[in-house]
Each structure stands twice: as C-alpha cells, then as structure tokens.
Amino acid sequence: MKSKSFKRTIAVLLAVAVCALPLAGCGANSSKDEINVIAWDGTWSEQMFKDFEAQTGIKVNVTFIDDTETLASKLVHGGSSYDVIDLEGAYINLFVKYGLLAKIDDSKIPNQKYIVKAYNKGAPGDRKLKYSVPDMAPDYTTVVYNKETCPIEIHSFKDLANPKLKGQVAVISATGSLYGEALKALGCSPASAKRKDIARANALLAKIKKNVKAFAGESAASQLENGECSVAYCWDYPVLCNDSKANWNKFGYVKLSDGYEQYQQYWAIPKRSQHKEAAEKLINFILEPKELAKSYREYGGVPLERRDVIGKYLKSDYYSNPVMTYAEDMADGNLWNVSVNDKQTEIMDEYYTNLMGDKAKKSN
Amino acid sequence: MKKKDMQPKPKARRDKKTAKARLASIVMNGPITIWSILFIIVPVIILAVMSFMSKGPLGIVVYKPTLENYRNIFSSMYFNVIKESLIIAFWTTVLTILIGYPFAAIMAKMKAKTSSLFMILLMIPMWVSGLVIIYSFVILFNQSGILNTILMKIGLISKPLNMLYNHFSVTVGMLYMFMPFSVLPMYSSIEKLDPALIEASKDLGAGPVRTFFKVQLPLTAPGIFAAVLLTFIPCIGYYMVTDMLGGGTNMMIGNLIYRQFTISRNWPFGAALAMVLAIVILLMVWIYKKVGGNLDDLG
Numbered sequence: 078m079k080s081k082s083f084k085r086t087i088a089v090l091l092a093v094a095v096c097a098l099p100l101a102g103c104g105a106n107s108s109k110d111e112i113n114v115i116a117w118d119g120t121w122s123e124q125m126f127k128d129f130e131a132q133t134g135i136k137v138n139v140t141f142i143d144d145t146e147t148l149a150s151k152l153v154h155g156g157s158s159y160d161v162i163d164l165e166g167a168y169i170n171l172f173v174k175y176g177l178l179a180k181i182d183d184s185k186i187p188n189q190k191y192i193v194k195a196y197n198k199g200a201p202g203d204r205k206l207k208y209s210v211p212d213m214a215p216d217y218t219t220v221v222y223n224k225e226t227c228p229i230e231i232h233s234f235k236d237l238a239n240p241k242l243k244g245q246v247a248v249i250s251a252t253g254s255l256y257g258e259a260l261k262a263l264g265c266s267p268a269s270a271k272r273k274d275i276a277r278a279n280a281l282l283a284k285i286k287k288n289v290k291a292f293a294g295e296s297a298a299s300q301l302e303n304g305e306c307s308v309a310y311c312w313d314y315p316v317l318c319n320d321s322k323a324n325w326n327k328f329g330y331v332k333l334s335d336g337y338e339q340y341q342q343y344w345a346i347p348k349r350s351q352h353k354e355a356a357e358k359l360i361n362f363i364l365e366p367k368e369l370a371k372s373y374r375e376y377g378g379v380p381l382e383r384r385d386v387i388g389k390y391l392k393s394d395y396y397s398n399p400v401m402t403y404a405e406d407m408a409d410g411n412l413w414n415v416s417v418n419d420k421q422t423e424i425m426d427e428y429y430t431n432l433m434g435d436k437a438k439k440s441n
Numbered sequence: 442m443k444k445k446d447m448q449p450k451p452k453a454r455r456d457k458k459t460a461k462a463r464l465a466s467i468v469m470n471g472p473i474t475i476w477s478i479l480f481i482i483v484p485v486i487i488l489a490v491m492s493f494m495s496k497g498p499l500g501i502v503v504y505k506p507t508l509e510n511y512r513n514i515f516s517s518m519y520f521n522v523i524k525e526s527l528i529i530a531f532w533t534t535v536l537t538i539l540i541g542y543p544f545a546a547i548m549a550k551m552k553a554k555t556s557s558l559f560m561i562l563l564m565i566p567m568w569v570s571g572l573v574i575i576y577s578f579v580i581l582f583n584q585s586g587i588l589n590t591i592l593m594k595i596g597l598i599s600k601p602l603n604m605l606y607n608h609f610s611v612t613v614g615m616l617y618m619f620m621p622f623s624v625l626p627m628y629s630s631i632e633k634l635d636p637a638l639i640e641a642s643k644d645l646g647a648g649p650v651r652t653f654f655k656v657q658l659p660l661t662a663p664g665i666f667a668a669v670l671l672t673f674i675p676c677i678g679y680y681m682v683t684d685m686l687g688g689g690t691n692m693m694i695g696n697l698i699y700r701q702f703t704i705s706r707n708w709p710f711g712a713a714l715a716m717v718l719a720i721v722i723l724l725m726v727w728i729y730k731k732v733g734g735n736l737d738d739l740g
Contacts, residue, residue: 146703153499153706175499244603250689252704290606291688304584305605419498419706426705427518433692434521 111136112160112355115151117342118143120163120213120378121363122371129362135355143295152177152347160350161359166341167253169209170202170416178208179346185357186210188364191382195408200343201416209343210360214379217407218254218312218338220331221297226307232334234262237310238284246288247300247309253417254338255282256425258310261413262335268415272424279428286432301328312340318400319377325399336411366390379404485719492712500706510713519697519714526694529683530676533615537623537672538665540616545627545664549634560628563621575614575685582610582686606688614682622671630664631657666734674722694718 114126118141126137142148145165152159164172172178183189189197189210196214199206220231228241237246248255257267259278269275291300297309298316302324317324344363346356362368366382370390373380379400380387388396492510497503513519548556566574581587582604589601604610634657642652658665680695689696694714701711730736 144703146706149500149706150703153501171499177499286690289688289690292684292690294684294689299579303579303586304601422705423707426700426707430522430692430697430700431518433690433696434518434525 110134110355111138112352112359113158114139114161114163114359115142115148115159116161116163117141120342120372120376122375124375125363125368125371128368128371129359132362133355133358135358137359158349158351159347160352160356162345162347163212164209164343164345166200166343166414167417169200169343169345171418172345173202173208177348179348179350179353180207181210181346181360182357185354186361186364188361188366191364191366191386193381193383196341196381198341200341201414203343209345210364211341211381212344212363213342214381214404215339215341215408216312216315216379217330217412218249218251218258218310218340219314219333219407221301221309221311221314221317222329222331223301223304223307224327224329226304228307231308231331234258234310234333234335235281237288237308238281240288242288242308244288244290245307246285247291247293247297247306247311248285248289249297249309249311250292250294252425252429253415253422254312255310256428257338257413257415258333258335259285262333266415267336267338267413268418268421270418270421270424275421275424275428279432283432292433314403315378315400318398318403330403330407332407332410334411336413337407339407339412339414341414488712489716491709492716494709496707496709500708502708507709510710511717513710514713514717522692522697523694525691526677529611529615529693530673533612533619533676534623534669534673536612536616537619538627538668541620541623541668542627542665544620545624546631548624548628549631563624566617567621571618571681574617575681578610578614578617578686579605582613605686606690608687610686611683614686615676615679618679618682619672619676622675623668626667626671627661627664630661630667634660663734666729666732670725670729670734674725677721678718 112135114137116139121139123139126139129135130137140151140159142151142163145168148162148164149168152162169178192211193214196211197206198204198211199209203209220234220237222231226245228245229236229239231237236242237248256275256278259281260267260269260274263274263277263281265271265274265278290306291297293300293309293311296313296316297306297311298313298320300306301309301313301317302320314328314330317328344360346353346360350356364382366387367390369380369382370387372378373387373391373395377398377400380391384396491502493506493508495503495505495507495509514523548559551559579586583589584601584603584605586605588604589598592598593601638656638660639652642656643649647655678693678695678698680693680699683689683691683693684696698711698714698718701707701714705711726736
C-alpha cells in the first residue's frame with residue numbers, strides 16, 4: 078500500500094517536474110558572476126569572450142543579433158536582463174531619451190585611449206559619450222558596383238532609376254537608410270517626418286524598384302558576388318573586400334554626390350543591468366588591442382584602434398586591404414546620420430508597405 | 442439485509458477505480474495540458490488582448506483599448522499584401538495537388554518496399570531546415586551557380602540563364618517545400634481505396650477517365666481536401682521562399698507581421714494581423730470539419 082502511494086507521489090512529482098523543467102530558465106536574472114551580452118552577429122570573436130571568462134571568472138552569455146530592432150524588442154518587451162548591448166548609433170538618442178541606458182564611468186574604461194581620435198565620437202543624443210563607447214570604426218551605406226558588368230556610371234542615388242539598370246539592382250531592406258538616402262537625393266533632410274517629403278522619396282524609390290532584382294535584407298554581398306546584380310545600395314563594400322582578394326579590383330564604391338549615410342556601433346549598458354561593474358570590465362577588456370584584434374583577424378574590418386597599438390596583432394598585409402583607403406576616402410564627404418524617430422518610422426513604414434504591396438510596381 | 446450489506450462494496454470499488462483512473466488521467470494528460478495552457482492558450486490570449494491595445498514610443502504597448510488596429514487591416518495597402526499572399530498560397534496549393542496526386546497514386550500502387558523508399562525521399566525536406574533548403578536553391582540557380590556552370594560547360598548555353606529572383610525560382614521553391622504536406626494525406630486516402638471498386642467500375646464498362654472522375658476522385662476527396670488545408674494554411678504566412686528566391690520584391694502577410702514586431706515596432710498591429718490570420722485558418726478548418734473531414738487526417 079505504502080509502495081503504491083509512493084509510486085503515485087513520484088508520478089505526480091515527475092509530471093510537475095516535466096512541466097516545470099522548460100520554465101526553469103525563464104525570468105531568472107543572471108548571478109553576480111554572470112553577464113548577458115547582446116552583440117552583432119559576424120563581428121565579434123567568440124574566443125575573445127571565452128578569454129574574458131578565463132581571465133575574470135565572469136561567465137558571459139552572448140546573444141547574437143543581426144538587426145537593432147531585435148535588440149530593441151528584447152530590451153523593451155523581453156523583460157530579460159542584459160548587461161552589455163551592441164547598439165546602432167541611430168538608436169542612441171531614443172534609448173537615452175527614454176532612460177534605457179546607464180551612464181558609463183570613463184575611469185573604468187581606460188582602454189578607450191587606444192581608439193582612433195576621429196572614431197571616438199558620440200552618436201546623436203550622446204555626443205559626449207556619456208552613455209556609450211564606440212565599438213567599431215564608422216561605416217557607410219552607399220552604392221557598390223561591379224566594375225566589369227555595371228552598364229552606367231553612377232554619381233547620384235537617382236541614377237539607380239536609370240532604365241539601363243533594369244533587373245540589375247539589389248538594395249538592402251533597411252527602411253531608414255533607403256528613405257533617408259532618397260530624401261537626401263531630393264534635397265530634403267534625411268530626418269524629415271513630413272508626409273509630403275516622404276511621399277516624394279517613396280515616388281523615387283518606386284522608380285528605382287522597377288530596376289530592383291532583389292531586396293536583400295541585411296546584406297547584398299551575395300547578390301553582387303554571385304553575379305545576379307551588378308549594382309547594390311548597401312553597406313557591404315568592406316564585406317566584399319574581406320571575403321576575397323579577387324573582389325578588390327572587381328568591385329567599386331560610389332561617393333554619392335547627394336551625400337551618404339555614415340553609421341557607427343557603440344557599446345552601452347542598459348539601466349536595468351545589475352552588473353554594471355562587470356559590464357564595464359568587459360567593455361574595457363574588448364578594447365584591449367590584443368583582444369580586439371581577435372575579432373578583426375576573424376571577420377576583418379577597419380580597426381577601431383590606432384595602428385601603432387593594434388597593428389602588431391594583425392597580419393602584416395592587413396592594412397593593404399582597400400577597405401582602409403575606403404574608410405579614409407568616405408570619411409571625407411557629404412555625410413548624414415540621423416537618429417531613429419517614431420513618427421518618421423511610422424510614416425515610412427506605411428509608404429514602404431504600399432511600395433512593396435503594390436503588384437503594379439513589381440519589377441520582375 | 443444481506444443484499445443491502447453487499448451493495449456498497451461494488452460502489453466502493455467503483456469509486457476506487459474512478460480515483461485511480463483520475464490519477465492516471467492527471468499523470469498522463471496533466472503535463473501536456475499545462476504545457477498547452479502555458480505555451481499555446483496563454484500566448485494566444487495575450488496576442489488577442491494586445492491586438493486591441495495602442496502603440497507607444499519605442500514600440501512600447503500602451504494599454505489603451507482601441508479598434509484602430511483591426512480597422513487599419515482593411516486599408517487598401519494592407520489588403521493588397523493579404524491578397525498577394527492568398528494568390529501565392531492558392532497557386533502553390535493548386536500546383537502541389539495537381540503534381541502530388543499522380544505521384545501519390547503511383548506510390549500507392551508500388552510494392553511496400555519501394556513505396557517506403559519514396560516516402561523517405563519525400564520526407565527528407567521535412568527533416569532539413571527550410572532555410573538550408575532555400576539556400577541550396579540559391580546556390581543551384583544563381584548566375585554563377587551549379588546549374589548555369591554545368592549548362593555552360595557542356596555548351597548548351599553561352600550566357601547564364603536567369604533562374605533566380607523570379608516566378609520560376611519561387612514556384613520551384615514553394616513546390617519543393619510544400620509537396621510532402623500535399624502528397625502524404627492524398628497517399629493515405631488513395632492507399633485505403635478498395636481496388637475492388639475500381640475493378641467493379643471497369644467491369645460495368647467505365648473507361649479509365651470515367652472511373653477516375655466518378656469513382657477514385659470522389660472517394661479520395663477527403664485526402665485532397667486535407668492536402669489543400671495542409672498546403673494552403675502554412676503557405677499563407679510563409680515568406681522565406683518569396684524573400685530569398687523571389688528577391689523580396691513583394692511583401693507577404695508573413696513579412697508584414699514580422700515587420701510590425703521588428704522594424705515598425707508596432708506590436709498591437711502585428712498582433713491584430715496575426716489574429717486575423719489565425720481566424721481565417723480556423724474558419725478553413727471548421728469548414729473542412731463541417732463537410733465531413735477528419736481532423737486526424739490533418740495531423
């Protein structure tokens with residue numbers, strides 16, 4: 078009898094355990110020796126995080142993302158506790174405005190001194206870098222083209238509407254960059270939230286759409302590399318140069334006469350973080366030239382830090398990549414960068430849905 | 442007195458059995474019930490409630506009730522997106538049925554061993570991530586891809602064929618992804634069909650075409666209907682193929698919902714769109730049941 082009731086109790090307990098098991102990891106904050114990080118995919122060496130763990134004993138849980146919207150959703154709705162986030166400059170103003178970021182103690186991040194002076198600049202909303210620390214060199218959204226197959230010479234964003242490019246254009250699906258560039262090409266402010274201005278930008282994008290073969294999501298590199306498209310509006314010139322040396326002479330970039338978007342990524346600490354000290358320790362560790370070099374060795378890119386401090390940790394021919402001259406050349410131009418604003422996003426999204434949903438405007 | 446004394450015994454035994462049965466039922470069904478409540482019913486309720494709320498700054502959900510989200514769905518731009526998704530789902534379903542039915546019929550006539558082999562081949566796409574399959578089509582179809590390289594090397598073409606980011610690649614991708622959902626229920630229905638009925642039809646003078654339309658097709662109709670539902674329903678919200686093989690030049694309802702939860706940061710509107718999609722799907726399942734369909738056939 079005893080045995081039967083024991084079995085029953087065990088059975089009920091097991092049933093409860095089965096139900097509770099998947100919930101075990103939910104909602105729990107990380108312990109004192111554990112920090113949660115959100116970082117961009119394909120940018121950071123996992124070895125670097127492992128080395129931080131080995132050196133400090135602090136466990137690092139990294140969630141890799143490929144768009145800032147995912148990060149915003151996780152922070153605003155997720156209820157999860159993140160300690161270090163890899164934030165797009167355009168969002169910093171909004172995050173600071175709504176009190177989502179904690180102030181960073183500069184004295185805890187002495188390795189900031191290694192950052193190239195021109196790159197150590199704050200984004201709109203945090204020009205003095207009180208809430209953020211640059212984590213990569215600035216990059217640019219512009220027109221990249223195949224030197225062998227592109228049929229026309231491109232100077233302006235409007236040139237993408239040239240009928241000679243029919244079925245040869247790829248564009249990234251980033252609404253802010255697309256409408257921002259179209260607004261700039263029409264002489265408006267890329268930050269404009271005026272319906273009239275965005276309607277004009279939409280009309281230009283509708284013309285360009287007739288030539289578009291692929292809206293390429295986050296990257297148009299594969300469409301250019303596999304020969305499907307000869308021109309792309311994207312941020313992929315560094316990706317192409319890092320992918321293969323054969324691409325160095327194959328692809329070129331355009332310093333758009335209308336101006337082009339400059340963007341930069343920053344480390345930031347959410348206000349809700351309960352491990353600010355460990356978070357600052359990690360940011361400082363990543364800025365250690367030896368550690369930062371691990372990511373460049375793996376993924377390439379323009380080093381954020383001065384050549385005299387980071388150069389010795391990179392391959393001898395690292396600086397012969399055309400991306401280095403690209404970074405210098407593009408930094409001197411008609412640049413624009415705007416912070417995300419809800420009203421503009423709402424109107425742009427409405428027009429974008431119309432643009433993409435209208436079969437009459439379909440290109441292929 | 443004796444009879445009276447004896448009466449409560451079976452009752453007590455019955456009670457005991459009922460308690461045992463109840464406990465067994467709790468142990469057996471408890472976890473799945475709790476799981477369903479927590480991970481299906483509660484999220485759907487949250488989604489339904491959220492669909493009547495408003496959007497705040499930075500995409501925060503503001504608990505201020507409104508019908509605006511549902512009203513917006515019927516504006517022409519969103520309606521166009523829904524229409525396009527329905528058209529693609531419709532044609533995919535039609536094509537998978539037209540190609541899948543003869544395939545299922547051939548499989549049903551094969552020897553057990555051979556049909557099992559074909560069944561495994563058919564199931565392979567379901568074992569592999571959809572993303573991997575779609576990427577493999579990109580590698581296969583692109584201008585410097587496997588097909589173009591082979592065709593050019595053997596001299597059949599002088600310049601690469603345009604096989605990616607058009608209707609061809611979307612059709613191939615959709616057919617490949619949804620064919621198993623279509624063939625399996627039809628195969629099950631055709632296999633159960635009594636061959637004597639086909640024989641009887643032939644004996645009574647009906648030709649193969651008449652036998653097919655008057656006997657086989659009506660008797661396997663539940664399988665076809667199940668195939669229609671199993672293909673059409675996932676197709677409506679599926680946007681990976683149109684995005685990656687079609688070039689994403691047109692927005693599907695899946696894209697639209699995804700955008701509301703990410704780029705647009707409008708969760709209440711995204712929830713409203715998801716609810717409408719769920720209602721359309723439930724309506725279709727209800728119609729299926731009403732016309733005599735068996736829900737077990739849907740998996």
